[in-house]
Amino acid sequence: SPSIVWFRDDLRLTDNPALRAALDRDEPIIALYVLDEESDGVRAIGGAARWWLHGSLTSLGERLEERGSTLVLRRGAASEVLPAVVEEVGAGAVFWNRRYGGAEREIDAGLKEKLRDEGVDVASFAANLLYEPWTVRTQSDKPYGVYSPFARAVQKLAAPRPPMPEARKVPGVSASVDSDDLSSWSLLPSKPDWAGGLRETWEPGEPAAKARLKEFLDDDLGDYSTYRDEFAGGATSNLSPRLRWGELSPYQVWHETLEHKGSGEHAKSAGGFLSELVWREFAWHVTFHSPDIATVNWRRNFDDFPWPKLNRSHLETWQQGKTGVAVVDAGMRQLWHTGVMHNRVRMVTASFLIKNLLIDWRHGEQWFWDCLVDADAASNPFNWQWVAGSGADAAPYFRVFNPETQRKKFDSHDQYVRAWAPEYLGDNPPEPMVDLGETRKRALDAYAQVRHGG
Numbered sequence: 001s002p003s004i005v006w007f008r009d010d011l012r013l014t015d016n017p018a019l020r021a022a023l024d025r026d027e028p029i030i031a032l033y034v035l036d037e038e039s040d041g042v043r044a045i046g047g048a049a050r051w052w053l054h055g056s057l058t059s060l061g062e063r064l065e066e067r068g069s070t071l072v073l074r075r076g077a078a079s080e081v082l083p084a085v086v087e088e089v090g091a092g093a094v095f096w097n098r099r100y101g102g103a104e105r106e107i108d109a110g111l112k113e114k115l116r117d118e119g120v121d122v123a124s125f126a127a128n129l130l131y132e133p134w135t136v137r138t139q140s141d142k143p144y145g146v147y148s149p150f151a152r153a154v155q156k157l158a159a160p161r162p163p164m165p166e167a168r169k170v171p172g173v174s175a176s177v178d179s180d181d182l183s184s185w186s187l188l189p190s191k192p193d194w195a196g197g198l199r200e201t202w203e204p205g206e207p208a209a210k211a212r213l214k215e216f217l218d219d220d221l222g223d224y225s226t227y228r229d230e231f232a233g234g235a236t237s238n239l240s241p242r243l244r245w246g247e248l249s250p251y252q253v254w255h256e257t258l259e260h261k262g263s264g265e266h267a268k269s270a271g272g273f274l275s276e277l278v279w280r281e282f283a284w285h286v287t288f289h290s291p292d293i294a295t296v297n298w299r300r301n302f303d304d305f306p307w308p309k310l311n312r313s314h315l316e317t318w319q320q321g322k323t324g325v326a327v328v329d330a331g332m333r334q335l336w337h338t339g340v341m342h343n344r345v346r347m348v349t350a351s352f353l354i355k356n357l358l359i360d361w362r363h364g365e366q367w368f369w370d371c372l373v374d375a376d377a378a379s380n381p382f383n384w385q386w387v388a389g390s391g392a393d394a395a396p397y398f399r400v401f402n403p404e405t406q407r408k409k410f411d412s413h414d415q416y417v418r419a420w421a422p423e424y425l426g427d428n429p430p431e432p433m434v435d436l437g438e439t440r441k442r443a444l445d446a447y448a449q450v451r452h453g454g
């Protein structure tokens with residue numbers, strides 16, 4: 001009886017424990033992907049993410065074909081689709097790699113129980129995080145809410161396992177299995193086609209992901225700790241969408257980085273880079289324990305924050321990159337065009353929206369969710385709440401990023417502003433939509449109310 005490998009956020013053939021388990025079982029394999037836009041609580045992916053998914057599934061499908069199998073595509077609520085496919089093909093086993101969102105875990109647990117009751121062998125694996133979120137506990141047996149002790153705690157755990165080799169052959173079933181045509185899912189934008197910048201910037205899929213990891217480690221890692229904050233970039237890995245979609249596993253990134261660690265400045269860079277991977281772990285740790293992180297303040301005293309009535313025109317001005325503040329506009333346009341934004345600029349643009357415009361972080365989080373190719377159900381809300389001051393290990397409330405100071409420090413040669421908002425380098429640069437000093441004061445007054453209330 002065939003095995004089903006249910007692909008989710010792990011669109012790869014290397015270091016894929018679910019696929020490995022199916023290969024070990026030595027029966028024909030059905031590789032399945034389910035587009036689930038129906039299950040309660042599963043967050044619908046945003047526009048840029050849909051574009052990425054289309055490319056990554058295309059690539060995975062081609063690679064499975066080369067190895068003797070096909071990718072079966074189905075749409076609907078996973079809790080119904082999966083048992084239906086099991087029955088159709090008479091599968092004896094189902095394997096998947098774990099996901100960590102609240103609604104997703106419930107669906108998976110329900111499926112495990114149901115399929116096992118029907119006599120199907122079901123197993124799930126750790127593949128997309130280095131540390132299962134429930135295994136990292138404080139001395140008083142609680143989850144962590146602060147990064148540094150979390151990072152120290154994971155260092156004491158067993159080192160991440162080495163990655164598993166690539167699946168060279170994936171034997172398929174001889175009978176044909178019904179599959180949707182990927183184009184019928186309409187993941188790509190049509191009218192208007194806004195994805196030109198994404199096509200120019202990215203090539204989704206595992207081969208390009210591996211190539212980028214190699215290039216980063218060979219050419220850029222040494223510069224990471226010195227230049228990672230420079231807005232114009234070049235020194236960071238650009239691996240975030242690869243990790244988001246699981247074209248690479250964190251185990252691959254972890255071990256290959258250690259192999260390139262070297263000494264001196266290089267080793268410092270490698271350490272700094274790996275600690276960013278631990279931030280990703282921490283964001284998922286927090287999200288696992290607070291699954292409603294995208295909608296609910298992690299610090300509940302923030303529920304009393306005196307947000308003024310939403311000024312939609314201000315929100316749109318920010319979204320369109322027309323705020324009159326050079327770095328903010330450059331960042332928002334980079335986001336729209338490429339589907340990513342430099343990490344520090346993400347902080348500056350988020351701080352501007354929340355603190356200078358006093359717009360609830362959830363509106364900004366939703367816009368990023370729709371525009372980012374790396375939009376991640378943990379990292380995005382976690383970092384938005386970090387900037388807002390409502391989150392775990394959050395920025396102190398009195399920290400209002402000054403976009404001009406940030407620009408002087410991290411874009412001193414105007415490379416970034418020239419690329420994305422060149423009008424600021426002319427004789428008549430645009431005027432800021434609000435006074436930065438006055439709005440900063442207004443934000444601090446609003447924050448003081450929460451602090452005293454909380």
Ligand code: FAD
Pocket residue numbers: 228236237238239240241243244273276277279280281283341342343344346347350368372374375376377379380381383384387
């Ligand atoms: P590198 O500097 O090369 O870092 C390596 C990897 O570490 C990244 O690919 C990423 O997986 C992880 N990482 C780095 N910084 C963080 C961080 N602060 N939190 C969690 N993981 C981190 N990252 C996402 O992957 N998805 C998101 O939706 C997302 N939304 C964000 C929203 C805001 C408001 C902010 C301030 C940050 C957000 N980040 C998000 C974190 C960070 O900006 C990106 O991971 C980073 O810019 C990706 O570029 P890189 O791959 O070149 O990073």
